[in-house]
Amino acid sequence: MEAVPLEHILLLGAVLFSLGILAVISKRHAVVVLMGIELIFNAANLNLVAFSRYDPSLLQGQMFSLFVIVVAAAEAAVALAIVLRVYQYFKTANLNEIVSPENK
Template sequence: MEQIPLEHILLLSAVLFSIGVLAVISKRHAVVVLMGIELIFNAANLNLVAFSRHDPTLLQGQMFSLFVILVAAAEAAVALAIVLRVYQYFKTANLNEVSTQE
């Protein structure tokens, strides 16, 4: 079975990271910003697993990737809870309209 070249995996990871950064910077809806952060995490995980393929006896990349996935799941749960609270208080999920000044 033929393996996918490392360059293709790194290119895919760079595209995912760029889309995630673009979503975080340009969008103002809180849920879209959270999705952008998740794309950035997934790009990092893809890099970790791709580089760990070079030494199949060590599973450091896969283990660190699993840790990142667990942290991302916890981050998503906490962030969605915060977004729900902000929506209840301000009646909007648009980050530009959220302000503590009355």
């Protein structure tokens, strides 16, 4: 079986990263912004694993990717808990409609 060229993997990583940045910048729903951040993390993980293929004796890329996945899972759990609490308080998940009590 033929290996996928590095350029293709890096292109996929760039597309994932761009889609994540686009979601974070353009969307105003809190859950969609969190999904964009996860796309950015996944693009970085893909690049780490792709580059670690060139040093097969060391598993630094895979181990760092595993660490990033664990941190991203913890971040997603905390962020979703915060989004739920904000939704309970403000009755909206739209980031543009959330204002501090002093500004009401």
